[in-house]
Amino acid sequence: MADTLRLVKKISRLAQGKRPLRFMEVCGTHTVAIFRSGIRQILPDNISLVSGPGCPVCVTDDSYIDKAIAYARRKNFIVATFGDMLKVPGSRSSLAQAQADGADIRVIYSPLDSIAIAEKNPRKRIIFLAVGFETTAPTAAATVIAARRSGVKNLFMLSAQKLVPPALKALLNDAAVHVDGFLLPGHVAVVIGAKAFNFLADDFQIPSAIGGFEADEILSALVSLLEQIDGGQVEVVNDYRAVVTDTGNVAAQKVLSQVYAVTDAPWRGMGTIADSGLKMRDEFADFDIERVEPIEIPSVKKKSACRCGDVLRGVISPTDCPLFGGACKPLHAVGPCMVSVEGVCAAWFKYGGNNFRW
Amino acid sequence: MVTKILSAHGAGGQLSTQLLQEVILPAFDNEILHELHDGAKVGRLAMTTDSYVVRPIFFRGGDIGKLSVCGTVNDLAVTGAVPKWLSVGMILEEGFEIAALKKIVASMAAAAREAGVKIVTGDTKVVGRGQADGIFINTAGVGELIGGVDISARNVRAGMKVLLSGTIGDHAAAILAGRHGLELPDEIQSDCAPLNELIAEMLTVEPRIAMLRDATRGGVAAVLNEIARAASVGILIDDEKIPVRPEVRGVCDILGFDALELANEGKIVAIVPSESAEKILSTMRQNVHGTNAAVIGEVVANSAGKVGLRTSIGTVRVVEMPAGELVPRIC
Numbered sequence: 001m002a003d004t005l006r007l008v009k010k011i012s013r014l015a016q017g018k019r020p021l022r023f024m025e026v027c028g029t030h031t032v033a034i035f036r037s038g039i040r041q042i043l044p045d046n047i048s049l050v051s052g053p054g055c056p057v058c059v060t061d062d063s064y065i066d067k068a069i070a071y072a073r074r075k076n077f078i079v080a081t082f083g084d085m086l087k088v089p090g091s092r093s094s095l096a097q098a099q100a101d102g103a104d105i106r107v108i109y110s111p112l113d114s115i116a117i118a119e120k121n122p123r124k125r126i127i128f129l130a131v132g133f134e135t136t137a138p139t140a141a142a143t144v145i146a147a148r149r150s151g152v153k154n155l156f157m158l159s160a161q162k163l164v165p166p167a168l169k170a171l172l173n174d175a176a177v178h179v180d181g182f183l184l185p186g187h188v189a190v191v192i193g194a195k196a197f198n199f200l201a202d203d204f205q206i207p208s209a210i211g212g213f214e215a216d217e218i219l220s221a222l223v224s225l226l227e228q229i230d231g232g233q234v235e236v237v238n239d240y241r242a243v244v245t246d247t248g249n250v251a252a253q254k255v256l257s258q259v260y261a262v263t264d265a266p267w268r269g270m271g272t273i274a275d276s277g278l279k280m281r282d283e284f285a286d287f288d289i290e291r292v293e294p295i296e297i298p299s300v301k302k303k304s305a306c307r308c309g310d311v312l313r314g315v316i317s318p319t320d321c322p323l324f325g326g327a328c329k330p331l332h333a334v335g336p337c338m339v340s341v342e343g344v345c346a347a348w349f350k351y352g353g354n355n356f357r358w
Numbered sequence: 359m360v361t362k363i364l365s366a367h368g369a370g371g372q373l374s375t376q377l378l379q380e381v382i383l384p385a386f387d388n389e390i391l392h393e394l395h396d397g398a399k400v401g402r403l404a405m406t407t408d409s410y411v412v413r414p415i416f417f418r419g420g421d422i423g424k425l426s427v428c429g430t431v432n433d434l435a436v437t438g439a440v441p442k443w444l445s446v447g448m449i450l451e452e453g454f455e456i457a458a459l460k461k462i463v464a465s466m467a468a469a470a471r472e473a474g475v476k477i478v479t480g481d482t483k484v485v486g487r488g489q490a491d492g493i494f495i496n497t498a499g500v501g502e503l504i505g506g507v508d509i510s511a512r513n514v515r516a517g518m519k520v521l522l523s524g525t526i527g528d529h530a531a532a533i534l535a536g537r538h539g540l541e542l543p544d545e546i547q548s549d550c551a552p553l554n555e556l557i558a559e560m561l562t563v564e565p566r567i568a569m570l571r572d573a574t575r576g577g578v579a580a581v582l583n584e585i586a587r588a589a590s591v592g593i594l595i596d597d598e599k600i601p602v603r604p605e606v607r608g609v610c611d612i613l614g615f616d617a618l619e620l621a622n623e624g625k626i627v628a629i630v631p632s633e634s635a636e637k638i639l640s641t642m643r644q645n646v647h648g649t650n651a652a653v654i655g656e657v658v659a660n661s662a663g664k665v666g667l668r669t670s671i672g673t674v675r676v677v678e679m680p681a682g683e684l685v686p687r688i689c
Contacts, residue, residue: 004671029614036616038673084614100362109534109613213611215671330681331372341614350678356666358594358658358674 007219008042014226015044022048022178023225024171024314026164027185028055028342029213035351037215047222050314051347053167053267054185056132057084057340058312061266064131064160065090066297071127071158071289072103078121080114081129083107084340087333091300111136111143118147118155127289130157134191137161137278138252141259144280144287156289159280162265164188165196166276172204174270176315181207181225183218186240193248197236209237210244259284268336269309308335311344318348325349369575372681393510394588396572397437399503404439406430407498413687415458415492418532419547423462425623425689426495427469427477428552429574435554436570436626438509438561439501441473446480447496452487462493473552475499504558506565511588513568516659519635520595521628523556523642524549524650526578527606527620533688534609546605549624549647556645560628563641569629572622574689576680579618581627582665583679590662595655595677597669618667619680621688629657 015021025031031051034040040049053059065088072079072095079095086096086107099105104124106117114128130140140157147155164185171177184197189210200208207228211221217239224237238244256278265277280288306328307321318324318337328334330346337345366373383391390398397406410426420428427444434441446466450459470477532548553572561567569589571581578600586593602617610617624647630638635653642648658666665677 008671032614035675036669037671038669038675039671041673041675042671096364096366100364215669219671331376350681351675355661356592356594356664356674356676357660358592358666 003216004219007216007223010223011047011219011226012044014223014230015047018046018229020046020048021180021229022050022314023181023183023222024050024052024179025183026052026054026168027187028058028340028344029187030054030183030185030211030218031344031347032342033213033215034218035347037218039215039218050179050317051311051344052171052314053270053312054133054164055337055340055342055344056136056162057088058308058336058343059162059267059270060088060131060160060336061268062091063266063297063299064158065094066092066300067295068127068129068158069093069095069098070295070297072098072105076124078104078106078117078124078126079129080106080108080117080126082109082131084342085129085131087339088336089333111140112146114155115143115147115150115152118152122154124154126155127158128155130159130161132161133164133188134256135187137260138191138256141255144259144284145255147287155287156292157280157287158289159278160265161260161278162267163262163276163278165192165199166273167267167270168200170270170273170276171313172206174313177313179206179314180229181209183221183225184208184210184236186210186212186244189240189244189248191249191252193246194236194238194244195246196248201235205234207234210240212240212242269312304334306335308337308345311337318345319352321345369680372679375679395437395509396433397439397501399437402503404434404437404501404503405499406433406437407496408433409494409496410689411491411494411687412533412689413491414536415462417536417548420550420623421462421465422493422495423464423466424469425550426497427466427473427475428550428623429689430497430499431473431475431552431554432572432626434499434501435557436509436572437501437503438507438570439503440558441475441499441501441554443478443500444470444475445498446477448480448482449490449494450482450484451490451492452484454492459493469552473554504561507561507567509567509570511569511585514585514589514591514629514657515568516591516657517632518568518629518657519632519653520582520593520655520657521630521635521639521642522578522600522652522654523553523626523628523648525601525603525606526573526622526625527602527610527617529623530620530688531606531609534613542605542609546603549622551624551647553624553626553647556642556647557626559641559645560638564630564634564638566634567628567630567638571627573625573627574623575621577617577619577621578627579616579665579677580680582677585627585629586665587663592658592661592664592666593655594658594666594668594674597667599652599654601650601652618677623689632656
């Protein structure tokens with residue numbers, strides 16, 4: 001508490017007399033942590049926190065969900081997925097709906113669990129929905145390597161993994177996006193290293209700080225951002241030194257690049273971003289369901305007032321979306337941001353009701 | 359519009375409530391059912407029933423058998439009754455190991471002994487392979503209401519204290535560990551236990567306890583929200599006073615769960631008169647199932663129907679009713 005007070009005072013002092021400042025927390029875990037600890041309520045009025053494209057489920061394109069559903073509905077297929085994906089609406093339906101209709105969809109908590117499912121169901125094809133950022137992609141890669149080593153032939157990946165730095169670049173090149181600094185994702189930085197974010201200072205001269213997930217760690221990172229704006233040198237400040245190094249987790253990077261190569265990828269609301277995704281290398285093509293058993297999904301343009309795309313770029317707040325809290329709630333989500341536990345809209349809905357009086 | 363049962367309908371959150379309100383209650387509603395407590399009060403008796411579908415069947419700190427006795431015993435105890443008699447209905451899948459069944463009934467017998475209840479009637483049915491998952495158990499229980507005790511949301515008043523009988527999330531963490539091979543230290547076990555003795559001791563030192571709930575599916579978050587709504591009061595709890603084992607916190611961080619929403623099988627929430635809170639707390643702490651008990655908050659007059667949480671940095675946020683499924687088939 002003493003630390004908290006000191007940090008809050010420092011933030012107020014640094015913010016005093018400044019123009020309104022917008023900092024973006026890139027990571028969904030940060031969004032939730034910020035809400036859970038009630039940080040917004042103690043920040044000065046001229047500092048606002050906007051959420052970025054850091055929830056893997058949220059940035060996943062409709063067409064991916066449609067494909068996953070189509071595979072799940074095929075005979076002798078089992079789809080293994082993180083729980084978040086279940087309720088995400090594709091262009092017509094959701095995996096949860098497919099599951100209720102009889103598709104075999106299993107919720108798992110680690111990609112490695114999918115190997116056990118494959119071994120127990122030798123006559124079926126198991127597809128793991130490999131969605132996520134640099135944090136989870138190495139585990140998916142390790143799963144593929146482990147599956148090959150143990151001769152598992154019926155496990156496949158449907159890959160839509162994404163990389164954070166190219167998305168930040170795209171945001172900074174987007175005229176609609178106004179951000180004065182980035183609270184950088186601590187978990188991603190653990191894997192890729194602090195240096196991977198140097199382009200923010202070198203090419204864009206934008207302040208950034210890598211933060212942990214405790215309230216005081218987030219506040220410390222905000223202090224670092226303000227100090228850079230207050231005349232300090234613009235750089236990537238590592239405020240999560242306990243676990244983040246300059247070069248990151250080299251072993252994880254190696255596993256990742258053994259299985260995956262960089263490719264262009266579609267992001268919900270942001271279009272296709274160059275070099276922002278991962279595709280399986282040819283050596284592992286036999287684990288890539290899209291190459292083993294390609295599926296054609298007619299592309300559907302969904303007409304919807306949902307503004308997830310703008311929310312994900314920090315252009316609007318969830319409450320600015322006409323559907324928020326009315327037509328779109330966690331139980332009947334229209335957009336993915338309302339579905340995932342780390343989704344921006346879900347977090348606003350769940351924790352944003354800042355109206356407890358006593 | 360949802361036209362089919364989704365697994366979230368069974369998760370104790372908003373969808374469960376909706377199912378109850380839209381499908382179940384309109385069909386059966388009467389003044390006794392309307393109380394919607396864990397058990398029903400009928401004359402001088404309390405009655406309850408519960409079905410158990412937990413997976414895996416055997417987990418750290420218990421199994422489906424122990425759970426099926428403790429869960430029903432606890433539902434009776436939080437109604438303000440002394441649990442007396444249980445029925446047991448089993449649905450067995452063809453091919454289920456008899457050795458496993460023997461183990462399960464032995465642990466049911468042990469739990470019944472510990473709780474001081476008799477299993478007095480029962481039924482077994484067998485379904486074909488693939489038509490169930492090993493074993494499902496239903497138990498129903500009857501108990502005798504304790505004279506002078508009135509556990510009801512009607513009695514909850516502003517100024518009362520909120521007590522929690524120990525660390526939360528242990529059961530869910532143990533189940534997850536079993537299901538996903540998570541590495542957890544041995545002391546993380548399901549908290550599955552009969553709490554009737556603990557509750558009887560609490561009611562002896564303070565018969566005016568207003569509300570008791572066991573915080574199963576949906577966890578403490580669901581139970582507090584239900585109490586706040588039923589009693590039309592606000593409940594303000596203090597994050598730093600809620601006992602959570604560090605390892606369980608770790609599991610929550612990894613899997614994106616909120617410990618407040620995780621299921622427990624041996625934890626109660628009590629709403630008690632402020633003046634006797636300390637006396638009840640020290641009584642709880644002397645019982646093996648209440649050693650980590652704590653006062654976690656209080657009932658407030660404003661914000662009726664809502665639960666607030668004071669965070670580590672001193673701000674207050676709302677604790678919502680859990681929306682749906684965190685961990686399927688947790689009990």
